[in-house]
Amino acid sequence: MDSASAPFDSALFPEGVKRCKFKWFLFWLAVLHGPLMVGVIAMLMCWGLALHVTYLNNNYPFGLWIAADLGIIALGAGAFFTGFLRYIVNIEELKNIVNYAVVIGVVCYAAAQGILGVDIGQPLRGWFIFWHANVHSMLTEVAFCITCYFMVLCIEYFPLILENRQINKLRFFHGMAHHLHGAMPTIAAVGVFLSFFHQGSLGGVPGVLYGRPFAYREGFLVWPWTFFLFILSAIACGPCFTILVTWITEKCAGKRLVKRNVIDILAKISGRLLVLYLVLKTLDTVYWVAIAGKAGAPLSSFYANQPFGYWVLITELGILGVIPAIILLNAKARQNENILIIACILNCTGIFMNRWIMTVQALAVPVMSFDKFISYRPNWVEYASTLMFVWLGAVVIMLSYRYLPIFPQEKELNPS
Amino acid sequence: MKLDRRTFIELAVGFSAGAGGGFMLTPVNWKLMDDMTIWSQELWPRYQLGGLKGRLPQQGKVTHADSVCNLCPGGCGITVRKVGDRATKIEGREGYPVNDGGICPLGAAGLQLLYGPWRIPSPLKRIGKRGSGNFEKISWDEAINKVVQKLGNLRQKGQSHTVACILGSDEGTVPRLFDRFLAAYGSPNFIRTASAEDTYELALGLMQGTTGSVGYDLERANFILSFGSGLIEGWGSPVRVIQAHSTWRSGDLKDRATVVQIEPRLSNTAAKADNWYPINPGTEAALALGLAHVIIKESLYNVDFIGKHTFGFEDWSDSSGKTYMGFKRLVRTEYTPEAVSKITGLPAKKILTLARAFAKAKRPVAVWGRGKGTVSGSLYECMAVHALNALTGNINKPGGVSARPQVATRSWPEVERDATAWSGSRRPRIDGAGSNRYPLTRYLPDRWSQVMNGGKAGAIQALLVHGADPYYTTLDSAAVAKAFEAIPFVVSFSTCLDETAYHADLILPNHHYLERWEDIPTPVGLQKPILGMLKPVVSPQFDTRHAGDVLMTIAKSMGGSVASAFPWDDYETLLKETMGDNWGTLEKAGYIVNEGYKPSAWSKAFGTPSGKFEFYITAFDQAGVKIGKDVGYLPHYEPVQPEGNPATYPLILIPTELMRLADGAVGNPPFCTKTLEETELKKNDLFVEVNPKTAADYGLSEGHHAMLETAKGKAKVLVHLFEGIMPGVIGIPKGLGHAAYDDYLAGKGVSANSLIGVVEDPVTGLSAAWGVRAKLTRV
Amino acid sequence: MSTTEEKEQTVAENEQEKGGDEQAAEVAPVKPGTWRFLIPIAAFALGFMSHFSLGWVILPPILYAEKQQPIDFSHKLHVDEVGDCEGCHYFREDGSFSGIPELENCAECHEEAMGEDPEEAKLITEYIEPGKEIPWLIYARQPQCVFFSHAAHVKMGEMDCAICHGPIGDSDHVRPYQYNRLTKYSRDIWGWNIAGLSKNGWAYLKQADNSGEIKIEHAARMKMDDCAECHMEKRGVHEACFVCHK
Amino acid sequence: MFPFAFEWVPEATRYVFMGSLYAVLISLIIILHYCAIRAFLDMICKKDDHNSHH
Amino acid sequence: MKEVHHKADEHHGAHEKTYKYGMVVDLDKCTGCGACMVACMAENNLSFRKDNSDRLRSNLWMRVYKISNGRPFPDTDISFIPRPCQHCEGEGHHHTPCVSVCPATATDYSHETGIVSQVYTRCFGCRYCMAACPYHVRVFNWWDPTWPKGMEKYLNPDVSVRMRGVVEKCSFCYHRYQRAKNKAYAEGRRELHEDEYQTACTQACPAGAITFGDLKNPEHKVHKLKKSRYAFRLLEKLGTNPKIYYVSTRDWGRKAGEVYAGEEPKGVTHVTHA
Structure with missing residues (x-):
């Protein structure tokens, strides 16, 4: 890549890689700028005018925001699980994708915290959750672990920044990056400990509600079964999301970034975990029907009201559960890229649907016999403010891809 | 050391890092974070409170004052809890013979009418077109002079009989004051708004020969x-x-x-x-x-x-x-x-x-x-x-x-009438009550508007309204509106901007019932006579005056025999004198009950010509x-045909009256409107109740719009399928459809009175309409 | 850079500074030109000191504003004349506390001037004659969400007023009412020291040691933690929220 | 949040919960300090062996 | 941190008598008039809006539900259930559903009175407690509460005025308990008599359908009334252990307490004789 035609900021690119012209980069940033601004307006409306701008109401205190929150963090589990596999289980090949998993993790956890910032009624008092923490509440545990794990992810993301070609020239930063790499296994261990808890306690959020027979689960000690199911589903789906985003990035960049065998390892592991999850999930469903029946709520009452019919149960476990599991277990199917991506998409939508069910449908099912069924639909403010963090994430990924050495195998795969 | 780019970066980064670190270790930004939180806890709500200039409600000495509620003829005893000079809660009065501690939703929301924006702050004169609702403030003297001057020259032109008064009741000192004023002025037209009382008095009078x-x-x-x-x-x-x-x-x-x-x-x-x-x-x-x-x-x-x-x-x-x-x-x-x-x-x-x-x-x-x-x-x-x-x-x-009977009070001296008063009083009443067509009935409140619209347009030149909202509560609102147009001079004594005041020419605002002395007659349907007393609990909040005082000032400034009919110098002395020796207990306890009252034995009970109960x-x-x-x-069944021919109006519309919706002279306070069910009011649309079978016949479904038509009017309503109503019958709640008041009540729903007309009882002339034939079509 | 990264960086900078001093001593004499690393450290120290002092010295006084009481009331004079406190600060029969007396209490004696003190003249002309309530600035006014029962503390807890309000009964002048500009809370409530550390609220008046048998040097701070601590100490119980909140 | 705060109730869950929180925070701080010191030392004494494994 | 010498002796608060305040609502007497709703709004500074018809966003602390036996004309029957906060105590390892989930301890169960408190200056509006409560008792301030000019004069200083973005709920008129304790302290005693602390809805109910008192204290009326053959509680099977007992001679009425079973409750028409 001769210097004449190279974009003027090429000095910042990682060694030996080509990036598009700077004006194209600005163009795509501008394109993303549009929906981002819409999201910012929606957020400011929520903060400025109070939360009546949404379609939330007293029957639906939780809506798209909380469901998206849980979903995004479940998808962000790719970061901690890939980190766990790379640094603790020591699968060497994964070092090519762990950097990108960390970037995705930072984006997801920033999005989750951002959404919580918009969702709560008094954002100025958000720090009360730390200052006056109620240690028995699942949400406190979630808040603590999300903020701590976000710090861990930032520390894992930090060396990537330091390895930028220009910054790396400063000796101190170079040394810092080098030693942080050395300490990465311990950081990843702390990350795994934190993520294990908050993925679980996100499951605990609906699971402990014994006032809602639909959501309530018995459990082990203080943790309801959904605690463990959420962890399992998160690590089953996290890697798939990482594969999906990597595929999207490759499509946008128009070049191969990661070798197929790395993708294959992740897919195989998540396939096995997905099967384990499906088995445990069906067991839990059967057990749940029993205890809910004991509390006087027959299974039919949970699915008596449209649009939450029985199809919900079938799609979640069936279409979005069994099909991706079959694809991910079958080696030949995993080779075919299109089928793999379809499996990843199904898996991710399955997890999102599970989170939506455990939060929004849990509130939709009437509990008192004279309760009326009321349906809920998010409005544009909720969509825009949730997607804003997705666009923000896209901007962060674009910047990281352009200036930071995320993909070690990129140079190898695209010899100039 | 020359300032090259690298040192500049180092200096900038070093300084800012130091500044950040230094500032972090000072309490300022943590304190500001804490203070901003407090701002969201206490200062934020203050700015929502307009009147208290941003100060939240202040503590003070707590006192309780007893009085009586005047928002409906129920006459319940109330206790008002005050903090300092602010009334903060109305509760039922323990031990009061009528309600003994209980209170109804309207009574409990009374303070919203005392302090609310509906109150009329001072005498108002209409400046825009009638019904446009824009008024301007005028002083009391100017307002009273206008009334005196108007009534004065009506009297000179010998048209004293064209003055009418519409009141909510004819018992109690203030209504009797209006009656006395009309007698001294020379007009027979004292009209009491419609209620079941009218027919019951007649029935008791005819079958038992008793008054009361x-x-x-x-x-x-x-x-x-x-x-x-x-x-x-x-x-x-x-x-x-x-x-x-x-x-x-x-x-x-x-x-x-x-x-x-x-x-x-x-x-x-x-x-x-x-x-x-x-x-x-x-x-x-x-x-x-x-x-x-x-x-x-x-x-x-x-x-x-x-x-x-x-x-x-x-x-x-x-x-x-x-x-x-x-x-x-x-x-x-x-x-x-x-x-x-x-x-x-x-x-x-x-x-x-x-x-x-x-x-x-x-x-x-x-x-x-x-x-x-x-x-x-x-x-x-x-x-x-x-x-x-x-x-x-x-x-x-x-x-x-x-x-x-009522509790006995001292009677007033006889009114000496001058020539105009004498001739005016003997003229026939505008509503035809007491004429040879309807000899028995004393008032025909639903009929005066029919008479005026039926050719006698100039019959009423001046109308005084007190304690009533005829513009809203009279059946057949279109006819009433037309009749009001024909009245050149309408005066309202209302406390709040109700429908009649909204269409009045002049408003002389009365004190709120918590700001004035007044006697309250025995509540409707009670079996023992009791006299309640309104006592001022708070000082008057606005530039308002007692209707009794205003009427006496008008009478006195008219001079002549009208002035001499009112020997008392102000309303309070009148009240003290009229109550006689009961005044002591009334002032202290706030009510008088004839505990010993027992209805008389059969032998002496009947004042009919035959001396017996007459079938x-x-x-x-x-x-x-x-x-x-x-x-x-003899009592027999004479079907009262509802208006509208069955061919075009197959269904029957009956008004339903809800406990949580005030449909009388008082507008429904915001608290009561807030208690309405989701199947009664949705945004500004009123629900009518229809049986599912009838709805199926006409293709109507729950929660959807429909056009309700009767011979008297048309309205867009929402349909509520209710198994509890008879097929072929539609139920419409009374109490909404106001144009007056403000956004908390105006424009919500439809007034049932605008859809139901008057069907006259052949003997009494009173309105015997219990409903109207109607049509409900899907919109 | 989000605050978290800034924190790491500053931590790194701190290291640099600490590391730099010990290292400089025993490592081999450094080649010339390596003193360059002192530039960022000097810049850091400059930034640190400037903002540190900004935070502790310059900003706090600006955060608090000061107002004078409408009348310079002397408790000592009135206690000597009237003889007891219950004349103005008493319990009503429903157990509520009257707090600051209303104008009618003052008007009982001060219908006409009883001395030639200009403050009393001001009281009569500006307040008693027009009948306007005196807009006292209450040092101990709690926020709107707090329910404080004097009856519980004085009657049941047998606490002396000075414990919370300090020896105001012996004061000859009223101290200026200092309040937080942002939250409008009196400084007595939220703590004199900007860091919220409790400090002697009464010291500002530099009151001479008085002879009263209660040896109270200063008013206790009346923040939530103090009430809770005292309750834990005195009643040994972890109070439910609604005991003090409403 | 802190043991000296008045809301601190000496119960097991609180110790475990807050204990693990402080443990995580302290471990992160230690890791960062360790890396910073090592990087600083490398920068100061300019040992030349460090650029072998780029 | 600060040295304070207390003159008073160091007696630790004698462990005061504890109460378990609860309510018995006679659904035969309740006429559905709504006086309890309005009295509650007036007593507790509840805000109102120009359009309150959307019940999903209107903040009612006491809400009267209208229930029907679901039968066609002419066997239709309706009844009313006034539903304040149930002040659940929870049973066994179940704590009060909303208190156990609040992340910032803005709500807590007082063992001295059995009342679930809600502190509006600490709640930061995460609404998790609203998801936990099966009775829809907790309502959220979706708007900034405002009062038309002049109406804020009737606000009660004993109850804090809430702001947007916080959850609020019935407090069993706790400020009346505080007032009663104040009066008791002034008279030198700690225990409260039955009539000294009554909630605004109990006092206002024209039908006398609501009885309020200490469920543990045999002298209080509620202690006996809750043992009635026709008494039931809402969602008893879930183990929330609520403190509001409802009495109804209508058997289809008593089915209202059960968990939602998917369709409208069926019941025999209520006929006694004639």
């Missing part, structure tokens, strides 16, 4: 047969009846009272009743006479009372030998259970069981007065129901019905009432 309004001893009754009365939905004195209802529901099951509700719709009363018998609307009289048939046939009636103290029960012949049909033969021949079942739609078997249960009960009482008793109703229907009480002999007895009304001839057929002298 009806009193039900509900507390001690053990079988309550209610013909469409909303007993626990605001009928009579609401809290007192609800407390009576609680006594019926107390004690062990076997000796609890039985409540039977006769109504085409499952109202709250019908739901709480032991039995609900849905009958075709408007056929209550037929059912009453059907029950009478069974009671007489099986001779379950009180032989002692019927034998010795009634007239016209058996056939009789007068001195000239002409024989007349008695009540017994009429009922036995024409109101057999089968015939009545055909009319009312109630199975004959149920009529039999109901009649036997009613007659066999120890202290049965039959209650009349549809809904909250705001519609006059048909005279014969009232007489038919009252006849049932006569059959069981439950008149002037514990648990029964009686005509109850056959002899008073008709003496009063010159032209009755066509012989049966017209």
